[in-house]
Amino acid sequence: MIELLFLVLLPLIGSVVPVLTKSWSRSYSALATAILPAAALAVVLQLAPAIFSGETLFYQMPWVEALGLSLSFRLDGLSLLFALLILCIGLLVILYARYYLAVTDSMARFYGFLMLFMTAMLGIVLSNNLLQLWLFWELTSISSFLLISFWWHRADARSGARMALTITGFGGLALLAGILLIGQVLGSFELDVLLSKADVLQQHSLYPVILILVLLGAFTKSAQFPFHFWLPNAMSAPTPVSAYLHSATMVKAGIFLLARMYPLLAGSDLWFLLVTITGMTTLLVGAYLALFQHDLKGLLAYSTISHLGLITLLLGLDTDLATVAAIFHIINHAIFKASLFMAAGIIDHESGSRDMRKLNGLWQFMPVTATLAMVASASMAGVPLLNGFLSKEMFFAETLHQDVLGALSWLIPVLATVAATLSVAYSARFIHDVFFNGQPKGLPRTPHEPPRYMRVPVEILVALCILVGLAPQYIVGDLLAVASSAALGGPLPQYSLSIWHGVNLPLLMSVMAMTLGILLYSNRKHLFRFQAELPELNPLQLFEQKIKALLNNAQRWHQRFESAELQRYLLWMFLIVVVLLIWPLQQMGQFTRHTAMLPIDALMLAAMLVAIIAAFATVLCQRQRLLALVMISIVGLVVTLIFVRFSAPDLALTQLSVEVVTIVLLMLALFFLPHKISRASNAGRLIRDGAIASVCGVVIGSLSYAMMLEPQQRISDFFLINAKTGGGGYNVVNVILVDFRGFDTLGEITVLGIAALGIFKLLTRLPLFKPSSDAEGRQWALDKHPMLLAVVSQALLPLALLVSVYIFFRGHNLPGGGFVAGLITAIAIILQYVAQGVDWVKQRLTLEYHRLVAAGVLISSLTGAASWLFERPFLTSWFDYFQLPLLGEIELASAIAFDLGVYLTVVGSTLMILANLGKMTTDHRPVHEGQN
């Protein structure tokens, strides 16, 4: 049944219509908005006969089949009832809102949100999959948030919307947990599978948890006590929203969920106890508080809470007939409450106030609206010949034969009568206070009848109140029957929808409620005085306070961990590293010697002592920056010596060259950073950092020692064996770099290039600090570049270039290679900059370094890609030997081309970094266009 998908899609598409027709006149735009929901209504009506004949329609579209997820819709009696309510009242609300909204309100936004909400509601009632149902459930929370806060410039609208979202959102999470547990227990989320497995679920030990979670979802949505307080605060929404969301649809979503899950979850004592007590409490609290509201909409909101409680109570009573009564009251309440909200909106709209202390005697100004409102509130009070009476009678009848509360069950009919009395009293107040009771006091404008068509929706709904009241079986009999049987998940009980059941106990209860209610209202002054003495409890204020406290708390924790202080983050990081390392180190036991130790020689001992002293000296004189730099370069030199001593000439060469460029770099950095630094650390902090640093040192040192003592499980033998045969080179380190692990090297030179580009970008448009003197206040020397250095460096350049070429070519078989050669070339050129100045070099060297980097990465990549031509994997290397006259045998290898790319990238990147940094104080500094 693809139509079911259309039912949800039509209003969804409809949410765009008002935005598209924004420039049309208001009436046409409203009309255009109504078209798609009307079409959806037509679809429902077309499908209705099948439902009335007892069918249930399904539509399924597979989505993630592996997870058992699919788009799954169903249409049964219950869905049909709700779909009709949602679409019919929705259409009336669209018409009503056209006249309600002011010219300054954005109609497109309002209708867009309204249609989104309609989509969500239809999604809930049509879903066959519980997860899908939940998704739409959340969508109603979000779209209702948007609708309540429609007048977002008003603080009460914002806080009311926030509260509604928080409460219903919390319920939504509980519901999700409940649904997931149901899926765990029963292995499916499809309703048609689940509904027949009530026994399995109710036997399961998780059933109480599931029940409570699902009920939390339903109760928060349906504003049941103690979550009822969000609904009155949501009254800051425009009245069409209240008429739609807070009477007929959204608050009924919770009731719908109860009815939908009734076959699955109901039947246990726990269900009856929880649902009955919650419903009864809500019924009474709502009705009592409604009496004391001075705001017209506030009265209606509490009355809605009370009626929702009534429906919940009915669903909790242990008879099938009670469920029928619940469904019947859903219909009736939707009809009379929507019309009442709309009437209240008209009064507000035409008189400028909703305060019942000001609104009096409106009968003389708007007799038609007054008549409509009075009929509707009579229905709310349960006056005979109106629809509210019928379901109330059924409710009374059901309360009479209950044993849910055991020996206390007699309380139920008594409390029901009390609630009905209160409901008569507040209905009477709505009628008498507003339309009679003297003259209006201080209204902003003189009230008058609304525009003709604004009243039409109210007229239709009130007509329905009367029609259902007079001929219930004829008007809603079939709908009630299919909806109830779907909710019960079984055969219908015997019941008769008629106005007159003879003189019986329910009728007596009704009469009693009427009389007492009128009596209560006429003596309301005493009651109001009593209520005024009670301490005021403002739920909104309380809620905001709690939320604020929660946020403050969260912020405190957040700040503790995310304080935007690098030092604190690093401290945590080092601490965690230490903790994670100490544990395995402790497990290792004592150091045991597996291999022979190398003997200590005096030279190394001396070098290392120097390094240790230099390292500590770097720390100690870190505020005398130049000195620290000298110290750290000593450490670097000793590291180079270590590489030399322990048979790593390649590393030593690289380390030495990098050492040079690093120191040049840091020297340049010194120029740009503050020269004077005040001592800012306190002793406690120094001790703490020192302790952590020492622990880190001890742990890492021990780890290194343990590692060196372990027997060597070498994978390197593979490289030693295959370097010559597979890679064609004797220098295994170089062969690994350009051949075996060539792909890594390609990545690394790319990173190098990116870093250089990033640096270049950072240096463009750098606001310059150009100090004129050093820390001691001495002027910078203005001398030209020293002659001696200039001459020597000039002489050195060709030599250095020659060496780098030599190192490059021998790299495959002897220590050397692209990295080292590149660094040597770069240093030679840097030396020219230092000795001769930027101007001099620029005249003679027109290379653009970023092009060099690009060329390098490109050459290396192309060398790799060339293997594809020979149908080999990326970066497969090739080499062969040739006999040349005079020179003898020479080797040609693709790795040379790859290494050339490495060489160019290293030269380009290093120069790009250092030369650009050096140029900062000259006219040649990088500008935005990026020309060197």
Next chain:
Amino acid sequence: MELLVAIIIGVLTCSAVFLILRARTFAVMLGLTMLSYAVNLFIFASGGLKMGAGAVLKATEDYADPLPQALVLTAIVIGFAMTAFLVVLSIRARADLGNDHVDGKLPVAKNTRQGASS
């Protein structure tokens, strides 16, 4: 000799960590440079220490482990690139923000909170 190298690694790590925990960018740069020495030595040492072993085939029967050497070689170069990036970043931060504190702003008042000074 292994013990000596382990001590060196430990001392370098210790100094590096202390420097990295300082509040001024230059000290952090020194610390990172120092830490990269320590890490490179650590990786290098993972292949075992060999004196007088061959670095190139055919030279001798005993070879130094080439794999850590290859790893360290690129690590040295990349380490330089990263240090350079950091250096320029802190120069830029100093130019844009007017100070060389690692958080980009000087602590508001000294000793008001434990973690805000150095």
